[in-house]
Amino acid sequence: MLQTINANYETFLQQFKDRARLLITCPDQQGIVAKVSKFLYEHGANIVQSDQYSTDPAGGTFFMRVEFDLPDIVMKKEELEKDFHHIANSFQMKWKFSYMSHVKRMAIFVSKQDHCLLDLLWRYQSGDFLCEIPLVISNHPDLQKTVESLGIPYYFIPVNKENKREAEQKQLELLQKYQIDFVVLARYMQILSPEFIRHYQYNIINIHHSFLPAFVGARPYERAYDRGVKIIGATSHYVTENLDEGPIIEQGVKEVNHRYNVEDLKRVGRTIERDVLARAVQLHLEDRVIVYENKTIVF
Missing domain, CATH: 3.40.50.170 (Formyl transferase, N-terminal domain)
Structure with missing residues (x-):
């Protein structure tokens, strides 16, 4: 059984080793999706899934989940998170990157x-x-x-x-x-x-x-x-x-x-x-x- 599980891990890690997820919560305002998308694009990432929800477009709370691929992300994640701080601060975001190379x-x-x-x-x-x-x-x-x-x-x-x-x-x-x-x-x-x-x-x-x-x-x-x-x-x-x-x-x-x-x-x-x-x-x-x-x- 353990051999089967280990084989699943190896396949998973090879397929998704460069994939990550970004979760965001912040006050709703114009430009959030555009800023996040541009940031990921400029860092060489490809968005594979994006979902967002607002409790009220006029002054509510905005939530976003983005899944993306970025080649060699394990080597780049420290720089990625450091650079994201500027956008996060400007939109008063609570945010978290989750890397699929880390098996929970x-x-x-x-x-x-x-x-x-x-x-x-x-x-x-x-x-x-x-x-x-x-x-x-x-x-x-x-x-x-x-x-x-x-x-x-x-x-x-x-x-x-x-x-x-x-x-x-x-x-x-x-x-x-x-x-x-x-x-x-x-x-x-x-x-x-x-x-x-x-x-x-x-x-x-x-x-x-x-x-x-x-x-x-x-x-x-x-x-x-x-x-x-x-x-x-x-x-x-x-x-x-x-x-x-x-x-x-x-x-x-x-x-x-x-x-x-x-x-x-x-x-x-x-x-x-x-x-x-x-x-x-x-x-x-x-x-x-x-x-x-x-x-x-x-x-």
Whole structure:
């Protein structure tokens, strides 16, 4: 399996080694697209995709995602970013270049339920996710054999009220050791501390088994059943200090009726959770998400 994954990396890196993405947020005004396009043209880049959105053309906020090719970009990126500062300052931009030659490194946190974890690992194994998964961290030992059979290190770090701070410190040390870019909570049934979250702001993706903002917190399927809901769903969002209230990346729903009991809702919900989390991870990997206030612009 690892040979297949490595082959996918090699093909990917050869095909896209000179490709990058530019994400921009700034006050809307005339000339932004023209200035950015001219800048890339003058630096020898070829734009392959460009998307933009404005909340209000008359004084709103402007968002832009540009994907472009630039020969030998790895050697030129320092100069590229230095030169872009002038345009960015003139338009009061928040901006980020993302280089596809850097394969993102994703850590997965999981508890006992395996459906989201297994789906992520399958997509990784099949090459759907062009990323690296250097480790899996869990507060239970149950899934260790499954993960390690794929050649991925598994770290069992118990978490309780007494040792939570110490456990999170161990987790952060591992994330730093493995140079992790972002974290995916694949039904990790622990609330992360504000201190932990600040280390990976808008780089922790959670799947909540509810169509937020309905049924925040624990036991959402039971509470949904008690309310007699006609749709159930799942929500993937960035983790913030406010529980289950971070910017939403992706959602999914399915119609249900009075014939569904709690276990039926959970069974259907697991399928929705897998799909929604996978789509959110893919969007993050492709730099298609811009966080604005407590919402997201998804290109």
